[in-house]
Amino acid sequence: MDFVTLGGNLLGTIPLGDIVLYITPLSLFLFIVLLVFTLLIAISKTETQVEATLMKLSNTNVKVGKKEFKQRRFLSVICGIASAGAMITGDLFNFTLFMALIGILNIGIVSAVKQTTVLNSAYQYGLIAMMCSLPLFGGASIILASTGTLSLAVLSQMPATPMVVFGAVLMLLGILGESGVAPFFASKAEMFRTPGSPFIVIIHLSSLFIIVRAVEILLLVLW
Amino acid sequence: MVFIPSYVPAEFLSMYLPAIYGALIIGFIGSMAIALNRRDIHILILTDLIGLAMIIIVSAVGTDLAEALILPGLVVELAETLAISEILLSREMHKIEANPRANLTKSTSLFPQPFALDMEIMTTAPNFIALVLIAYGIFLTGFTGGAVAGGGIVLYALSKKARGLPVLILDGIAGVSGIAWCLWIIGFALFFVAPNLWILSLFLAACGLLLKVASKVGLIGLLMREDIDKE
Secondary structure (H helix, E strand, C coil): CCHHHHHCCCCEEEEECCEEEEECHHHHHHHHHHHHHHHHHHHCCCCCEEEECCCCCCEEEECCCHHHHHHHHHHHHHHHHHHHHHHHCCEHHHHHHHHHHHHHHHHHHHCCCCCHHHHHHHHHHHHHHHHCHHHHHHHHHHHHHHHCCCEHHHHCCCCCCHHHHHHHHHHHHHHHHHHCCHHHHHHHHHCCCCCCHHHHHHHHHHHHHHHHHHHHHHHHHHC | CCCCCCCCCHHHHHCHHHHHHHHHHHHHHHHHHHHHCCCHHHHHHHHHHHHHHHHHHHHCCCCHHHHHHHHHHHHHHHHHHHHHHHHHHHHHHHHHHHCCCCCCCCCCCCCCCCCCCCCCHHHHCHHHHHHHHHHHHHHHCHHHHHHHHHHHHHHHHHHCCCCCCCHHHHHHHHHHHHHHHHHHHHHHHHHHHCHHHHHHHHHHHHHHHHHHHHHHHHHHHHHHHHHHCCC
């Protein structure tokens, strides 16, 4: 499918050698929203959870230490930038790389927490993300092998051969696992049970946005 | 339309499908093994097997572009392994903190046993050999040069018995590595933005990679030395 059909009028292209970024209203909107959210995260402070204490009347504050706060903020900002890059990229393999990067950063954001259960689920999610890098990169490389290009502008003009369909299906599987949606969400949902709200939210937001973009890319490749 | 140069032998072309099937079968076997296993560390190691299958499937394409895909794939795989093992470590540490008696094993290192290297060649030759290796590495530049120069640094670090390198020096080597990484990135970006400056960007990337790899290998050698000289 032509990307004008999916994303609206073509506003312009940014040629960087082989890699040609194209800008449509859809990708520009997603890109700007993610950058604004990243900016909000960069200037915000972390929340403090108030928990009821067992067998007592007082409450306890669950705070985040300064070192942990700094590490988390840094990784969240990088995660936001990586998601923004995945929104605007015009290259299939750059998209898969940004996807894998987001997967690593999602693990990194929760890696400094003290709750053992959260670490446990982060570990499970990391295993799924690592296993899904096989279909993710494998799908991209099969598409490369059967079409000879990774540029989305060129790929969208090509008819889909059975091998391309196979590669796209593999890629879909990889994206589902890396971003931890539908069949793989069980461990990722548990990763949120920790203080530090605005930084944790980027885990969700990045996977939401990347699914929208992945649907666009798969439609571009398949039709 | 797929363009395949005429000088590529037919055997190479026919290897593509078996390689993909092989990699998928390896991935499947790895997943089965993960499903059967119960211990976390075994699962982590088996997951790396699936990562290797990913490398096979990407390298089966066998073009220049595919080679550009293998390196980031490898780096991503390595980073994920590191991140997950870090998670595993900190989880175990929190478990031990909560219940110190549960795990009575001591801290581990690269060589758990005391390991003294007492050879004459390690006291006489290494200065000269290390110098030659580093000079040759600088002459080579790039990844290979970095590995050769790093080998020289490792040899020097292994053979010299002075223990307890100050933290400042270790930090300094790590800083050089970081700056070299920036050089490499700048060279890489310049390559795309201004293709007519290719020779400058090539040399930036080559020298950056040289420093990067050399300092990394040197760091490994220094850390190993700390372990090896243990009495």
